[in-house]
Amino acid sequence: MTGFSTSIAPAHLPEPAPPWPLLNAIARIADAPLGRIAERLREAVLPFAGGDALVIFTEECTGRPQKKAGSAEVVAKVSIAELQHLRSSLDGEAAWSGTALIAGRERRVLALTYPPSNALLVITCPDGAAGSEADSLDMVRYLWDLTAHRIQEKVNDAAPSYLVESRAASAERLRVTSELVDLHSTTLETLLAAARSSALDDAAARASVTDVAARALVELRTHNDRTTDLIEEPVASAFERLRDDLRPLTRFSGIEVQFIEPPLNGRALPGEVAIAARAIVRGLLLAMMEQPEVRRIRTQWDCDGENLLINVRDDGNGGLSTDAPAMGRLQRRVQALAGRMEIDLMQGWGADISVTLPLDAPAAPGDVSGWNLASRELEVLQLLAAGQRNRNIAAALNISENTVKFHVRNLFRKLQVASRSEAIALAHSRGLR
Incomplete structure:
Protein backbone atom coordinates (compact mmCIF):
# COMPACT_ATOMS: atom_id res chain seq x y z
CA MET A 1 0.00 0.00 0.00
CA THR A 2 1.37 3.29 -1.01
CA GLY A 3 1.15 5.83 1.75
CA PHE A 4 0.15 9.37 1.14
CA SER A 5 -0.29 12.49 3.20
CA THR A 6 -2.71 15.33 2.85
CA SER A 7 -1.94 18.84 3.94
CA ILE A 8 -4.89 20.60 5.44
CA ALA A 9 -4.86 24.36 5.39
CA PRO A 10 -5.60 25.87 8.74
CA ALA A 11 -9.11 27.16 9.04
CA HIS A 12 -9.42 30.90 8.67
CA LEU A 13 -10.40 32.22 12.04
CA PRO A 14 -12.41 35.43 11.98
CA GLU A 15 -10.65 38.38 13.59
CA PRO A 16 -12.33 39.62 16.74
CA ALA A 17 -14.62 42.56 16.10
CA PRO A 18 -13.41 45.89 17.48
CA PRO A 19 -15.02 46.79 20.83
CA TRP A 20 -17.08 49.59 19.28
CA PRO A 21 -19.20 50.40 22.35
CA LEU A 22 -16.07 51.01 24.42
CA LEU A 23 -14.31 52.94 21.66
CA ASN A 24 -17.39 55.11 21.15
CA ALA A 25 -17.58 55.77 24.90
CA ILE A 26 -13.94 56.88 24.91
CA ALA A 27 -14.57 59.18 21.96
CA ARG A 28 -17.55 60.75 23.76
CA ILE A 29 -15.38 61.43 26.81
CA ALA A 30 -12.72 63.05 24.64
CA ASP A 31 -15.30 65.34 22.98
CA ALA A 32 -17.39 66.12 26.07
CA PRO A 33 -17.68 69.68 27.34
CA LEU A 34 -16.73 70.11 30.99
CA GLY A 35 -20.37 70.34 32.02
CA ARG A 36 -21.16 66.87 30.65
CA ILE A 37 -17.93 64.99 31.22
CA ALA A 38 -19.22 63.23 34.37
CA GLU A 39 -22.26 62.00 32.45
CA ARG A 40 -20.06 60.65 29.64
CA LEU A 41 -17.69 58.95 32.10
CA ARG A 42 -20.62 57.30 33.90
CA GLU A 43 -21.91 55.89 30.59
CA ALA A 44 -18.46 54.44 29.93
CA VAL A 45 -17.86 52.83 33.35
CA LEU A 46 -21.37 51.43 33.92
CA PRO A 47 -20.59 48.07 32.21
CA PHE A 48 -17.51 47.63 34.40
CA ALA A 49 -18.46 49.08 37.79
CA GLY A 50 -22.20 49.65 37.81
CA GLY A 51 -23.25 51.99 40.59
CA ASP A 52 -26.12 54.41 41.05
CA ALA A 53 -24.14 57.68 40.86
CA LEU A 54 -20.74 59.05 39.90
CA VAL A 55 -19.05 62.15 41.35
CA ILE A 56 -15.85 63.85 40.17
CA PHE A 57 -14.15 66.22 42.61
CA THR A 58 -11.45 68.37 41.01
CA GLU A 59 -9.95 71.61 42.24
CA GLU A 60 -8.86 72.47 38.70
CA CYS A 61 -12.40 73.78 38.09
CA THR A 62 -12.62 76.46 40.75
CA GLY A 63 -16.16 77.52 39.89
CA ARG A 64 -17.64 74.01 39.87
CA PRO A 65 -15.33 71.56 41.67
CA GLN A 66 -18.00 68.83 41.62
CA LYS A 67 -19.15 67.14 38.42
CA LYS A 68 -21.94 64.62 38.98
CA ALA A 69 -24.22 62.16 37.20
CA GLY A 70 -26.70 59.50 38.26
CA SER A 71 -29.00 59.18 41.27
CA ALA A 72 -30.68 62.49 42.15
CA GLU A 73 -30.36 61.68 45.86
CA VAL A 74 -26.57 61.53 45.63
CA VAL A 75 -26.15 64.30 43.08
CA ALA A 76 -28.23 66.78 45.08
CA LYS A 77 -26.79 66.06 48.53
CA VAL A 78 -23.10 65.18 48.16
CA SER A 79 -20.92 67.88 49.71
CA ILE A 80 -17.40 69.16 49.22
CA ALA A 81 -16.63 68.43 52.89
CA GLU A 82 -17.57 64.75 52.43
CA LEU A 83 -15.42 64.44 49.32
CA GLN A 84 -12.46 66.15 50.97
CA HIS A 85 -12.72 63.85 53.98
CA LEU A 86 -12.87 60.76 51.77
CA ARG A 87 -9.88 61.89 49.70
CA SER A 88 -7.78 62.63 52.78
CA SER A 89 -8.65 59.22 54.27
CA LEU A 90 -7.30 57.40 51.21
CA ASP A 91 -3.77 58.26 52.34
CA GLY A 92 -2.22 57.99 48.89
CA GLU A 93 -4.13 54.89 47.76
CA ALA A 94 -4.88 54.98 44.02
CA ALA A 95 -8.06 52.91 44.39
CA TRP A 96 -10.16 52.03 47.41
CA SER A 97 -13.51 50.40 48.05
CA GLY A 98 -15.47 50.39 51.27
CA THR A 99 -18.09 52.37 53.15
CA ALA A 100 -17.97 56.16 53.41
CA LEU A 101 -20.27 59.06 54.30
CA ILE A 102 -21.57 60.38 50.97
CA ALA A 103 -24.69 62.53 50.47
CA GLY A 104 -25.56 62.44 54.15
CA ARG A 105 -25.36 58.70 54.88
CA GLU A 106 -22.98 55.76 54.81
CA ARG A 107 -22.77 54.16 51.35
CA ARG A 108 -20.64 51.57 49.59
CA VAL A 109 -18.23 53.40 47.31
CA LEU A 110 -15.41 52.83 44.87
CA ALA A 111 -12.96 55.75 45.05
CA LEU A 112 -10.05 56.46 42.68
CA THR A 113 -7.56 59.32 42.71
CA TYR A 114 -5.62 61.03 39.93
CA PRO A 115 -2.34 62.25 41.49
CA PRO A 116 -1.32 64.80 38.80
CA SER A 117 -4.27 67.03 39.70
CA ASN A 118 -5.32 65.51 43.05
CA ALA A 119 -8.74 64.79 41.51
CA LEU A 120 -11.09 62.21 43.01
CA LEU A 121 -13.64 59.86 41.43
CA VAL A 122 -16.39 58.34 43.58
CA ILE A 123 -18.82 55.67 42.34
CA THR A 124 -21.60 54.91 44.82
CA CYS A 125 -23.01 51.39 45.26
CA PRO A 126 -20.67 49.75 42.70
CA ASP A 127 -21.53 46.20 41.63
CA GLY A 128 -18.74 45.17 39.22
CA ALA A 129 -21.14 44.66 36.36
CA ALA A 130 -18.89 42.78 33.89
CA GLY A 131 -15.73 40.68 33.76
CA SER A 132 -13.37 39.76 36.57
CA GLU A 133 -13.01 42.19 39.44
CA ALA A 134 -9.38 42.98 38.56
CA ASP A 135 -10.11 43.52 34.86
CA SER A 136 -13.11 45.72 35.63
CA LEU A 137 -11.08 47.85 38.04
CA ASP A 138 -8.31 48.23 35.46
CA MET A 139 -10.81 49.44 32.88
CA VAL A 140 -12.41 51.91 35.31
CA ARG A 141 -8.94 53.17 36.20
CA TYR A 142 -8.08 53.64 32.50
CA LEU A 143 -11.29 55.55 31.78
CA TRP A 144 -10.88 57.69 34.89
CA ASP A 145 -7.26 58.60 34.09
CA LEU A 146 -8.33 59.58 30.57
CA THR A 147 -11.16 61.75 31.91
CA ALA A 148 -9.09 63.47 34.60
CA HIS A 149 -6.38 64.26 32.06
CA ARG A 150 -8.97 65.70 29.65
CA ILE A 151 -10.35 67.90 32.44
CA GLN A 152 -6.84 69.26 33.02
CA GLU A 153 -6.39 69.95 29.32
CA LYS A 154 -9.80 71.60 28.95
CA VAL A 155 -9.24 73.90 31.94
CA ASN A 156 -5.75 74.85 30.76
CA ASP A 157 -7.09 75.66 27.28
CA ALA A 158 -10.42 77.06 28.44
CA ALA A 159 -12.12 79.70 26.37
CA GLU A 233 -4.14 79.24 45.88
CA PRO A 234 -1.02 80.68 47.56
CA VAL A 235 1.02 82.51 44.94
CA ALA A 236 4.19 80.56 45.82
CA SER A 237 2.54 77.14 45.38
CA ALA A 238 0.82 78.32 42.17
CA PHE A 239 4.23 79.28 40.77
CA GLU A 240 5.73 75.97 41.90
CA ARG A 241 2.99 74.14 39.98
CA LEU A 242 3.94 76.18 36.92
CA ARG A 243 7.56 75.09 37.29
CA ASP A 244 6.51 71.45 37.67
CA ASP A 245 4.22 71.67 34.63
CA LEU A 246 7.01 73.10 32.48
CA ARG A 247 9.81 70.84 33.70
CA PRO A 248 9.40 68.20 30.93
CA LEU A 249 9.26 70.94 28.29
CA THR A 250 12.34 72.77 29.55
CA ARG A 251 14.30 69.56 30.09
CA PHE A 252 14.31 68.53 26.43
CA SER A 253 14.03 71.84 24.58
CA GLY A 254 17.69 72.80 24.82
CA ILE A 255 16.55 76.28 25.94
CA GLU A 256 17.44 77.56 29.38
CA VAL A 257 14.34 78.74 31.25
CA GLN A 258 14.93 80.84 34.33
CA PHE A 259 12.18 81.10 36.96
CA ILE A 260 12.10 84.16 39.21
CA GLU A 261 9.86 83.27 42.12
CA PRO A 262 7.22 85.58 43.62
CA PRO A 263 7.50 86.70 47.26
CA LEU A 264 6.37 84.04 49.72
CA ASN A 265 4.06 86.49 51.47
CA GLY A 266 2.30 87.55 48.28
CA ARG A 267 -1.48 87.62 48.26
CA ALA A 268 -3.20 84.32 47.45
CA LEU A 269 -4.49 83.98 43.90
CA PRO A 270 -8.12 83.22 43.01
CA GLY A 271 -8.21 79.74 41.46
CA GLU A 272 -9.18 80.90 37.98
CA VAL A 273 -6.35 83.51 37.99
CA ALA A 274 -3.78 80.86 39.01
CA ILE A 275 -4.95 78.47 36.29
CA ALA A 276 -5.06 81.19 33.62
CA ALA A 277 -1.63 82.51 34.64
CA ARG A 278 -0.01 79.10 34.21
CA ALA A 279 -1.70 78.62 30.83
CA ILE A 280 -0.63 82.09 29.66
CA VAL A 281 3.02 81.57 30.64
CA ARG A 282 3.03 78.12 29.06
CA GLY A 283 1.62 79.58 25.82
CA LEU A 284 4.15 82.41 25.78
CA LEU A 285 7.04 80.00 26.33
CA LEU A 286 5.88 77.78 23.48
CA ALA A 287 5.57 80.78 21.16
CA MET A 288 9.04 82.03 22.10
CA MET A 289 10.60 78.58 21.73
CA GLU A 290 9.47 78.41 18.12
CA GLN A 291 12.04 81.11 17.29
CA PRO A 292 15.24 79.37 16.17
CA GLU A 293 17.56 81.98 17.67
CA VAL A 294 16.20 81.83 21.24
CA ARG A 295 18.52 80.24 23.78
CA ARG A 296 17.25 81.68 27.07
CA ILE A 297 13.84 82.68 28.47
CA ARG A 298 13.11 84.26 31.82
CA THR A 299 9.71 84.22 33.51
CA GLN A 300 8.89 86.14 36.66
CA TRP A 301 5.82 86.51 38.86
CA ASP A 302 5.16 89.25 41.38
CA CYS A 303 2.20 90.61 43.35
CA ASP A 304 1.38 94.23 44.15
CA GLY A 305 -1.55 93.38 46.42
CA GLU A 306 -4.16 93.96 43.72
CA ASN A 307 -2.68 92.24 40.64
CA LEU A 308 -0.58 89.27 39.63
CA LEU A 309 2.29 90.68 37.58
CA ILE A 310 3.81 88.33 35.00
CA ASN A 311 6.88 89.05 32.90
CA VAL A 312 8.28 86.72 30.24
CA ARG A 313 11.36 87.72 28.23
CA ASP A 314 13.51 85.94 25.65
CA ASP A 315 16.96 86.61 24.19
CA GLY A 316 15.90 86.28 20.54
CA ASN A 317 16.11 88.93 17.84
CA GLY A 318 12.65 90.42 18.47
CA GLY A 319 10.94 88.51 15.67
CA LEU A 320 8.10 87.06 17.73
CA SER A 321 4.88 87.08 15.66
CA THR A 322 2.22 88.94 17.62
CA ASP A 323 -0.34 88.23 14.89
CA ALA A 324 -0.15 84.46 15.31
CA PRO A 325 -3.45 82.77 16.31
CA ALA A 326 -1.84 81.44 19.49
CA MET A 327 -0.97 84.97 20.63
CA GLY A 328 -4.52 86.10 19.88
CA ARG A 329 -5.89 83.33 22.09
CA LEU A 330 -3.57 84.38 24.91
CA GLN A 331 -4.74 87.98 24.54
CA ARG A 332 -8.35 86.88 24.88
CA ARG A 333 -7.58 84.85 28.01
CA VAL A 334 -6.01 87.92 29.57
CA GLN A 335 -8.94 90.14 28.58
CA ALA A 336 -11.45 87.63 29.97
CA LEU A 337 -10.04 88.33 33.43
CA ALA A 338 -10.00 92.11 32.83
CA GLY A 339 -6.22 91.98 32.51
CA ARG A 340 -3.68 93.64 30.24
CA MET A 341 -0.91 92.26 28.04
CA GLU A 342 1.85 94.54 26.80
CA ILE A 343 4.28 93.27 24.15
CA ASP A 344 7.57 95.05 23.59
CA LEU A 345 9.56 93.73 20.60
CA MET A 346 13.13 95.00 20.42
CA GLN A 347 14.79 94.22 17.10
CA GLY A 348 17.99 92.35 17.84
CA TRP A 349 17.27 92.22 21.57
CA GLY A 350 14.28 89.93 22.01
CA ALA A 351 10.69 90.09 23.19
CA ASP A 352 9.57 91.43 26.56
CA ILE A 353 5.95 90.62 27.48
CA SER A 354 4.19 91.89 30.60
CA VAL A 355 0.81 90.63 31.78
CA THR A 356 -1.27 92.14 34.57
CA LEU A 357 -4.12 90.03 35.99
CA PRO A 358 -6.39 91.64 38.63
CA LEU A 359 -6.89 89.46 41.69
CA ASP A 360 -10.37 90.83 42.40
CA ALA A 361 -13.30 90.37 40.06
CA PRO A 362 -14.26 93.68 38.46
CA ALA A 363 -17.11 95.54 40.07
CA ALA A 364 -20.45 95.22 38.36
CA PRO A 365 -20.61 97.93 35.70
CA GLY A 366 -22.88 100.87 36.29
CA ASP A 367 -25.75 101.81 34.06
CA VAL A 368 -24.46 102.85 30.63
CA SER A 369 -27.80 102.68 28.83
CA GLY A 370 -27.91 106.49 28.59
CA TRP A 371 -24.96 106.40 26.20
CA ASN A 372 -27.04 104.46 23.63
CA LEU A 373 -24.08 102.30 22.62
CA ALA A 374 -24.38 99.50 20.10
CA SER A 375 -23.13 96.12 21.34
CA ARG A 376 -19.92 96.37 19.29
CA GLU A 377 -19.28 99.91 20.55
CA LEU A 378 -19.61 98.68 24.14
CA GLU A 379 -17.11 95.88 23.45
CA VAL A 380 -14.66 98.40 22.01
CA LEU A 381 -15.15 100.69 25.03
CA GLN A 382 -14.51 97.83 27.45
CA LEU A 383 -11.25 97.00 25.70
CA LEU A 384 -10.30 100.68 25.63
CA ALA A 385 -10.96 100.84 29.37
CA ALA A 386 -8.67 97.82 29.83
CA GLY A 387 -5.84 99.79 28.21
CA GLN A 388 -5.82 98.01 24.85
CA ARG A 389 -4.51 99.68 21.70
CA ASN A 390 -6.41 99.70 18.41
CA ARG A 391 -4.35 96.83 17.03
CA ASN A 392 -5.07 94.61 20.02
CA ILE A 393 -8.76 95.54 19.99
CA ALA A 394 -8.97 94.60 16.31
CA ALA A 395 -7.34 91.23 17.00
CA ALA A 396 -9.60 90.53 19.99
CA LEU A 397 -12.81 91.33 18.09
CA ASN A 398 -11.62 89.94 14.74
CA ILE A 399 -12.20 93.25 12.94
CA SER A 400 -9.89 95.65 11.10
CA GLU A 401 -8.08 98.56 12.72
CA ASN A 402 -10.03 100.95 10.49
CA THR A 403 -13.27 99.52 11.90
CA VAL A 404 -11.93 100.03 15.42
CA LYS A 405 -11.15 103.67 14.60
CA PHE A 406 -14.69 104.08 13.26
CA HIS A 407 -16.17 102.76 16.52
CA VAL A 408 -13.84 104.94 18.60
CA ARG A 409 -15.00 108.06 16.75
CA ASN A 410 -18.61 107.10 17.44
CA LEU A 411 -17.75 106.56 21.10
CA PHE A 412 -16.20 110.02 21.36
CA ARG A 413 -19.37 111.53 19.92
CA LYS A 414 -21.80 109.56 22.11
CA LEU A 415 -19.75 110.02 25.31
CA GLN A 416 -19.09 113.68 24.43
CA VAL A 417 -15.34 113.36 25.00
CA ALA A 418 -12.40 114.52 22.93
CA SER A 419 -9.70 111.91 23.67
CA ARG A 420 -9.07 108.28 24.56
CA SER A 421 -8.00 109.23 28.08
CA GLU A 422 -11.30 111.03 28.67
CA ALA A 423 -13.26 108.06 27.31
CA ILE A 424 -11.29 105.66 29.53
CA ALA A 425 -11.80 107.84 32.62
CA LEU A 426 -15.54 108.04 31.96
CA ALA A 427 -15.74 104.27 31.41
CA HIS A 428 -13.88 103.64 34.67
CA SER A 429 -16.34 105.87 36.51
CA ARG A 430 -19.11 103.46 35.44
CA GLY A 431 -17.20 100.36 36.49
CA LEU A 432 -15.90 99.35 33.05
CA ARG A 433 -12.32 98.11 33.30
Missing part, protein backbone atom coordinates in the same frame (compact mmCIF):
# COMPACT_ATOMS: atom_id res chain seq x y z
CA PRO A 160 -12.33 83.21 27.85
CA SER A 161 -16.06 82.75 28.44
CA TYR A 162 -15.32 79.76 30.70
CA LEU A 163 -12.89 81.85 32.78
CA VAL A 164 -15.48 84.59 33.21
CA GLU A 165 -18.13 82.05 34.23
CA SER A 166 -15.70 80.29 36.59
CA ARG A 167 -14.79 83.54 38.31
CA ALA A 168 -18.46 84.48 38.72
CA ALA A 169 -19.30 81.03 40.13
CA SER A 170 -16.38 81.18 42.58
CA ALA A 171 -17.38 84.61 43.82
CA GLU A 172 -21.01 83.57 44.22
CA ARG A 173 -20.09 80.40 46.12
CA LEU A 174 -17.89 82.38 48.50
CA ARG A 175 -20.66 84.95 49.02
CA VAL A 176 -23.28 82.30 49.82
CA THR A 177 -20.92 80.44 52.14
CA SER A 178 -20.07 83.64 54.00
CA GLU A 179 -23.76 84.40 54.46
CA LEU A 180 -24.37 80.90 55.82
CA VAL A 181 -21.45 81.24 58.22
CA ASP A 182 -22.80 84.54 59.53
CA LEU A 183 -26.31 83.15 59.90
CA HIS A 184 -25.43 79.89 61.62
CA SER A 185 -22.68 81.41 63.76
CA THR A 186 -25.20 83.85 65.23
CA THR A 187 -27.69 81.04 65.86
CA LEU A 188 -25.14 78.77 67.50
CA GLU A 189 -23.61 81.54 69.58
CA THR A 190 -27.11 82.37 70.86
CA LEU A 191 -27.63 78.71 71.70
CA LEU A 192 -24.36 78.66 73.62
CA ALA A 193 -25.35 81.73 75.58
CA ALA A 194 -28.69 80.16 76.49
CA ALA A 195 -27.13 76.86 77.49
CA ARG A 196 -24.67 78.63 79.78
CA SER A 197 -27.41 80.71 81.41
CA SER A 198 -27.83 80.32 85.17
CA ALA A 199 -31.59 80.22 84.60
CA LEU A 200 -31.24 76.61 83.38
CA ASP A 201 -31.07 74.19 86.31
CA ASP A 202 -30.30 71.02 84.41
CA ALA A 203 -26.50 71.11 84.40
CA ALA A 204 -26.22 67.93 82.36
CA ALA A 205 -28.47 69.33 79.66
CA ARG A 206 -26.50 72.57 79.52
CA ALA A 207 -23.23 70.65 79.22
CA SER A 208 -24.62 68.49 76.43
CA VAL A 209 -26.03 71.43 74.46
CA THR A 210 -22.81 73.39 74.92
CA ASP A 211 -20.72 70.50 73.61
CA VAL A 212 -22.94 69.94 70.54
CA ALA A 213 -23.10 73.63 69.67
CA ALA A 214 -19.36 74.15 70.11
CA ARG A 215 -18.57 71.24 67.80
CA ALA A 216 -21.07 72.56 65.25
CA LEU A 217 -19.41 75.95 65.31
CA VAL A 218 -15.98 74.41 64.70
CA GLU A 219 -17.33 72.32 61.83
CA LEU A 220 -19.01 75.32 60.23
CA ARG A 221 -15.89 77.45 60.43
CA THR A 222 -13.82 74.59 59.03
CA HIS A 223 -16.23 74.22 56.12
CA ASN A 224 -15.84 77.93 55.35
CA ASP A 225 -12.04 77.65 55.43
CA ARG A 226 -12.19 74.66 53.06
CA THR A 227 -14.39 76.57 50.64
CA THR A 228 -11.99 79.51 50.70
CA ASP A 229 -9.04 77.17 50.11
CA LEU A 230 -10.81 75.72 47.07
CA ILE A 231 -11.08 79.05 45.29
CA GLU A 232 -7.70 80.46 46.32
